[in-house]
Amino acid sequence: MENKLRTLYTLQLIDSNLDEIEDMKGDLPGEVRKLEEKIAALQEQLALLEETMRGAFSQRNNADSEIISLREKIEKYKMQQFQVRNNKEYDALTREMDQAAETIAKLEKEMSALENKATIARTDIETGKKELEESQALLEEKKAELAEVSKNTEEEELKFKHEREKVVVRVAKADLAMYERIRKAKNGRAVVPIKRGSCGGCYTAVPPQKVLELKQNKRLYTCERCGRIIVSEEIADTSAALV
Numbered sequence: 001m002e003n004k005l006r007t008l009y010t011l012q013l014i015d016s017n018l019d020e021i022e023d024m025k026g027d028l029p030g031e032v033r034k035l036e037e038k039i040a041a042l043q044e045q046l047a048l049l050e051e052t053m054r055g056a057f058s059q060r061n062n063a064d065s066e067i068i069s070l071r072e073k074i075e076k077y078k079m080q081q082f083q084v085r086n087n088k089e090y091d092a093l094t095r096e097m098d099q100a101a102e103t104i105a106k107l108e109k110e111m112s113a114l115e116n117k118a119t120i121a122r123t124d125i126e127t128g129k130k131e132l133e134e135s136q137a138l139l140e141e142k143k144a145e146l147a148e149v150s151k152n153t154e155e156e157e158l159k160f161k162h163e164r165e166k167v168v169v170r171v172a173k174a175d176l177a178m179y180e181r182i183r184k185a186k187n188g189r190a191v192v193p194i195k196r197g198s199c200g201g202c203y204t205a206v207p208p209q210k211v212l213e214l215k216q217n218k219r220l221y222t223c224e225r226c227g228r229i230i231v232s233e234e235i236a237d238t239s240a241a242l243v
């Protein structure tokens, strides 16, 4: 039991050190992640806009060529009207020409709508590209900052992580689950030493009988108020020497 308590407290000390290192990095990892997500979303959006723009321009060009060929047809009908033999043929050509003129008007309207669509997409692309460039520059900046902080803490972090690996295998699964649960609920501190007869986590007085029992390191005690695991000063002192 004594070893179990010591191991748990050692794990707590290591985790507290790792938490401290994470605090030093501040929100940089989060900021880097958010920027990366933003950049990916922007790139996707830009790709869609370019597709829209290209599609609209190509549809506009198609309409344009169709108008040219319809105009050529109208010219041809005009020439044919000089050669007709009767009114019936003449009228038939007039109808063809009217229909072609109608189609041209419709296509011209479509062209202007497509032109408009493409222009809006192009403006959005320009704005999006600017935003993308700014976000990429900011990401580089944040990454460099994070690399700088990480460089300074890397060695310590590795050392604690390595120690954690060695300690964690000595903790029973159920105990580890309990430890992680309390740690999560109690701001990272699951195991605390008793301090002048009080819980080192919430400073609630521990009943005198329990204080005496705690000293014997024979049981796992949790604080009645905050639920943290309380260990004796002796366990705390001897564990601290290990980390």
Ligand SMILES: [Zn+2]
Residues within 6 Å of the ligand: 199, 200, 201, 202, 203, 204, 223, 224, 225, 226, 227, 228
């Ligand atoms: Zn407590």
